[in-house]
Amino acid sequence: MAGIGIKDVAARAGVSVATVSRVLNAHTSVSPAARERVLAAVEALGYRPNALARSLRTDQTRTLGLIISDVLNPYFTALARSVEEEARALGYSIVFGNADERPELQDHHIRTLLDRRIDGLLVSPADGGSPLVLDAARAGTPMVFVDRWIPGADVPVVRSDGRAAVRDLVAHLHGLGHRRLAIIAGPAATTTGSERVAAFREALAAYGIALPDAYIGQGDFQAASGRRATERFLALPEPPEVVFAADNLMALGALDAIRARGLRVPHDIALAAFDDIPWFVHTDPPLTAIAQPTEELGRAAVRALTDLIEGRTPESVTLPARLVVRNSCGERTTTAATRATLATRRSDA
Amino acid sequence: MAGIGIKDVAARAGVSVATVSRVLNAHTSVSPAARERVLAAVEALGYRPNALARSLRTDQTRTLGLIISDVLNPYFTALARSVEEEARALGYSIVFGNADERPELQDHHIRTLLDRRIDGLLVSPADGGSPLVLDAARAGTPMVFVDRWIPGADVPVVRSDGRAAVRDLVAHLHGLGHRRLAIIAGPAATTTGSERVAAFREALAAYGIALPDAYIGQGDFQAASGRRATERFLALPEPPEVVFAADNLMALGALDAIRARGLRVPHDIALAAFDDIPWFVHTDPPLTAIAQPTEELGRAAVRALTDLIEGRTPESVTLPARLVVRNSCGERTTTAATRATLATRRSDA
DNA sequence: ATCCCTCGTGTAATCGATTCCACGAGGAGG
């Protein structure tokens, strides 16, 4: 039960609680003798300040909330890891909330985080219009969007721009002779959902290729939706030659669907994905993907948020994504493929 | 700085703060009229109680800490997800700490969680002897070990027993004609690190096969260590015919090393792993693995911990793992492999 | 020697809730 409090420390050191607090917070001047005795008492009692009480008084928790879209998605766990790393370096803790791509779960977590009086919020919104998020931002909660964002809010955004990489991908695909290209999109309500489709369409347009509705699969960034969308593509009278999945989990689902049909990648159909993850090197075949600078994104997001909290004015950050060619889109020589693999490996290390 | 407090609600409703609190906590009796006005005021003001203040007073946060060994490991994220799910259902929040398999990081997180006065701690210890963990347990912090545990502490353990599955695996490997079997172990300081080796050795002994030291690679549950261990195996004068990785990330590293050598699985060397993950279906080749009932483990762990917190006395839980055969260990007919794959898929859904 | 400033320290208010205790009103029972 216990709970050694500041009073116990004060009593043992023979000083007042104020002095103990001053020693612990290096505030105003304290005599060396008193400091010594306080420190000794802290040590002897194993005293740890109650963070709740401290936060209640100071109105700051030195805690940041991170609403992650889906913990099962390797891209987001990598992001979470770098966010936590940077936050720790800056003296903040992170409290995660897993939204599982469900708006109501997202709102649940935002509410509990706000109730806990976190100092700021890092959000990758699961839907486009959560009023709760916007309200919180307007009410003055320091907030930064990462990866995805909600338009119309005065909130800094840290994200990557995949347009150039998508153009590179389309050039690569076109070069391999593919003309019928399909995409599995994320939810239209998310920015990454709609942007990636737009980028793909634009890149296709440069080659005079259209993107018919039948070649746009509606996914939700989860594996099952990738499977369904791919099944639909394969059932088409004229199926696409390439499927581009807007995230890694939908690519996994696409792979499932293709394998279930008894088809082979890239011989029967090519596959590429947004978001590169370590497993893509070892899938059958290794998958061509668009890699985001995940670690930098996480770091930049935390810096932007702490800037906001500490009174500085951060700017939005946009970092370029890049194409990583493996051989899921067409025949390449073994050496070329190996080279690409090694290059990826090296840059990931 | 904003902050609508209980006083504001009380003022607007024309009652005292005590009454507001009573309404919000459904405590003693409140007249319907007063309750009505309080609720209206709460609604109008958008009042949310300050969780810090409440926790300070009540000495409970309704928050559980989860120390996860490595967020980048799909096994642990799956565990984290089910833990959060069950906790939410029981009215608790989860605060995660990622230990990255580093004891000092683990201790850092435990300390901050304790400072926050979480109600209980779910730990999958990164090392065997963290004094901090043991001290916390002895000091009365409700605690449950999950997956891994530290011997000699009076703490319930929720884990899976892989011994039967390892026996099945060895039988499978033996049946395919393999006789030189190696293992990439986790850190000896972790229970899962040493237990899996012991189970493997026992299972081999049943076939009169020894496990020489040269066939035990020392890993740390991270991909890089799997790579190094595998390289060492392959450089042996008599390399093993099978490599069994004690977790999925080390299996990924093994795959890297094997590919870098220009060898093929299972033709040149067979590979199996502990922990099954969705990607294993699509690696080249699909990997034979031992699957843990991850979701059940997470749920059971949370229930054990909340039992402890709420004064009931939970028991340790051990659930069996099971072998999932794919074709990374030897030739199988396509149909058999497909059947296995489908079976896995179905049970994962 | 006196005055004033600085330094070290303690007392008490405060953060925002919960909850013990006291108190007045009203109904039931005698």
Place this chain on the structure above:
DNA sequence: CCTCCTCGTGGAATCGATTACACGAGGGAT
């Protein structure tokens, strides 16, 4: 009609910290 109990309510203490303010002691300047 008086007593007693219950019900609804408010006042105030409390949780464990931080911090404004006050105050005494000591040193330097005049």
